Amino acid sequence: MDAESGTGRAFVKMHGLKNHFVIVDARVAPYRPAAAEIARICDVDVGVGADQLVVIEPSARADVFMRLYNVDGREVEACGNATRCVAWIALEETGGDHVRIETLAGVLECRRIGERQVSCDMGRVSMDWQDVPLSEERDTLNLGLNVGPLVNPAALSVGNPHAVFFVDDVDAIDVAGLAPTVQGDRLFPHSVNVGVATLRSADRLQLIVYERGAGLTQACGTGACAAAFAARARGLTEATQLTVELPAGEVGIEIRSDGHAVMSGPVAYCFRGIL
Numbered sequence: 001m002d003a004e005s006g007t008g009r010a011f012v013k014m015h016g017l018k019n020h021f022v023i024v025d026a027r028v029a030p031y032r033p034a035a036a037e038i039a040r041i042c043d044v045d046v047g048v049g050a051d052q053l054v055v056i057e058p059s060a061r062a063d064v065f066m067r068l069y070n071v072d073g074r075e076v077e078a079c080g081n082a083t084r085c086v087a088w089i090a091l092e093e094t095g096g097d098h099v100r101i102e103t104l105a106g107v108l109e110c111r112r113i114g115e116r117q118v119s120c121d122m123g124r125v126s127m128d129w130q131d132v133p134l135s136e137e138r139d140t141l142n143l144g145l146n147v148g149p150l151v152n153p154a155a156l157s158v159g160n161p162h163a164v165f166f167v168d169d170v171d172a173i174d175v176a177g178l179a180p181t182v183q184g185d186r187l188f189p190h191s192v193n194v195g196v197a198t199l200r201s202a203d204r205l206q207l208i209v210y211e212r213g214a215g216l217t218q219a220c221g222t223g224a225c226a227a228a229f230a231a232r233a234r235g236l237t238e239a240t241q242l243t244v245e246l247p248a249g250e251v252g253i254e255i256r257s258d259g260h261a262v263m264s265g266p267v268a269y270c271f272r273g274i275l
């Protein structure tokens with residue numbers, strides 16, 4: 001099999017709360033797709049359609065290695081919803097209750113918690129400006145960046161970069177219209193996933209995420225981790241177990257005392273095919 005071309009490869013399409021993934025198993029035959037091919041596969045008009053392309057590779061440190069590409073072809077470090085999907089594939093293969101997934105952001109521990117329900121330790125959330133990364137030293141808790149009604153986000157890394165704005169009513173915000181300006185700010189040398197959140201109660205957040213390289217998605221797992229962590233860091237809540245409501249449904253986020261975010265939520269199969 002040609003490592004550059006996806007033609008003829010089997011894939012499975014899965015989603016985690018309608019965050020859609022084309023998943024290719026490259027544990028036997030290597031697969032390093034070019035940006036144009038990734039864009040074509042993820043384009044629902046000419047390809048399969050997905051928010052990210054996910055490639056499963058062998059790992060020397062964990063059960064599998066998960067490689068992630070955004071629609072624009074950029075390889076990215078982390079994806080919460082894809083982690084649950086790949087974990088479910090590995091859990092079905094092993095029949096066990098626990099799998100380890102290596103990513104560019106580290107090795108993630110994942111557990112079966114029900115039928116097509118997975119819990120993943122997404123690692124330590126960082127508010128160090130160099131980890132996000134930002135282009136210069138700033139207070140990441142109060143970044144002081146304003147774009148229209150979006151004011152003063154927190155900046156965080158969940159392996160990948162996030163800016164989280166808290167607003168009174170997320171439904172009143174034109175997230176798709178405003179987020180590209182945030183992403184283009186010189187503070188974010190690698191761009192950023194933009195989350196807009198409203199605290200609905202002490203342990204419940206509503207969140208919309210405009211993802212880097214994918215735009216508005218129905219759910220973003222790392223975005224949910226970032227919003228829950230930021231809500232606590234800002235002192236908006238003291239809850240350590242939060243429910244995050246995304247357009248397509250809910251994930252549970254536990255913020256552990258060691259700073260790790262543990263995300264729990266569903267996975268679903270859509271269909272299988274040949275590229």
Ligand SMILES: N[C@@H](CCC[C@H](N)C(=O)O)C(=O)O
Pocket residue numbers: 019051052070076077078079080081082160161193211212213214217219220221222223
């Ligand atoms: N949908 C994901 C995040 C995917 C990567 C993101 N677009 C980035 O560029 O960092 C999730 O569920 O976390």
